[in-house]
Amino acid sequence: MNNQPILWEYRLQAEDSGQKYLSILLHKFHFSLKVLQHLKQGERVWVNGRFTYLTARGKEGELLSIQLFFDEEANIPGEDLPLDLLYEDEYILAVNKPVGQVVHPNHRYLTNTLGNAVIGYWERQGEHRLYRPIHRIDRNTSGVVVIAKNQFAHQQLAWQLERGQLHKRYYGFVQGVVRKKEGTIDNPIGLAPDSFIKRKVQPNGQPARTHFRVLHRYPNATFLEFILETGRTHQIRAHCEGLGHPLLGDDLYGGDPMLINRQALHSSVYAFLHPATGLPIVIRAPFPEDLRVLMKKLKFDIL
Known part of the structure; x- marks a missing residue:
């Protein structure tokens, strides 16, 4: 999948007549000003197959074509390491x-x-790109990470992320039995005192909302589904500690490491609208083996 010019196209509708192409791209399709600045460099904007300027005004029925070509030098060194691919096209890459x-x-x-x-x-595919992850998960959390393959895709997905249109679902095992079937944790999170790493629920923190649902109760633990409405650092981990039910294995937040030597948390599902087509995309990462083993241990009440 070598770097080739990517052509984004749109057929102007009645409401677009008289509008500048710049305005259509900016307000209707949420192109960032940075991307639009790149489009001004060279002949990258056409209408009905002919070069045009972004400041020109459109008419209903015109075919607006944008050449999205981003051949960039990598910002970090590449290494030949294992990579578990879940999805890839010209715009995005998703890995487990x-x-x-x-x-x-x-x-x-x-x-x-x-x-x-x-x-x-x-690099092994002959592609030259910057590394642009849309989100991050902790070192000892497994699962889906989505990476934008060009500036346009990154900007489009970042726009969705800011507006809560990216949906992230996690699965985790917490200590103790959670009695409520489901609920929402709406507690602000900030950096814990005397720590450069740990976060803590505190009134002066950043707003953070986590929705949870009980999937299974064990004698001394609970299997939960988490859906994030915000994406704060260590959000699930800090919220679980605040509830008095830390994630199993999460010793930084008070979790018992006896059964598993990492926080028992997996980024399972990532859903969003494709940056170019607008169609729904759902990326799923398989449940990891160490959490399957943990599930069997909990069944026999080893805690």
């Missing part, structure tokens, strides 16, 4: 991140990250 892998390089993890793996994969 394993436990123990960091999503993006940082001062503590310079290599062996998901970013290094993705760039290495693209």
Whole structure:
């Protein structure tokens, strides 16, 4: 899937007549100003097969064509690492991140990250791109991570994320028996005092909403489904601690590591609208083996 010009097309409707192409792209399709600036460089905008300017005004029935071509130098080094692909097209890449892998390089993890793996994969395909993950999950959380393959896709998905149109579903095992069948945790989260890592429910934190549903109750634990309305750092982990039901294995937040040596949390489903077609996309990551083993242990009340 080498870098080739990507053509985005739209047939103007009656309500578009008299509008500048710039205005249509900006307000109707939420193109960012940064992307529009790129479109001004070279002949990248056509109407009915002829070059035009973004400031020209459109007419009903015209075919507006945009060349989205982003051949970019990688911003991190690529490495030949395993990569569990869930979905890929010209705009997005979705992977199943394993436990123990960091999503993006940082001062503590310079290599062996998901970013290094993705760039290495693209380089082997002859592609030159920046690494643009739409969201991050913790090093010891497994599951779906979605990466934009160009600036346009990243901007479109970021716009959906800001407006709550990206839907993320997690599965996790918490300590103790959660009595409510379902509910919403609406507690702000901020950095815990005397910590650079841990988050804590506190009044002056950022707004955070987590919806949960009980899937199964064990004698001393509960299997839950989580749906995030916001995406704060460690949101599920901090909210579970605040409820008095920390995730199993999550020793940073008071979870018991006896049965599993990582937080028992999996990013299972990621649903959004495709950045180019607008059609629904649902990405699912299979349930990991270590959580299947945990499920069997809980059945026999080993806690």
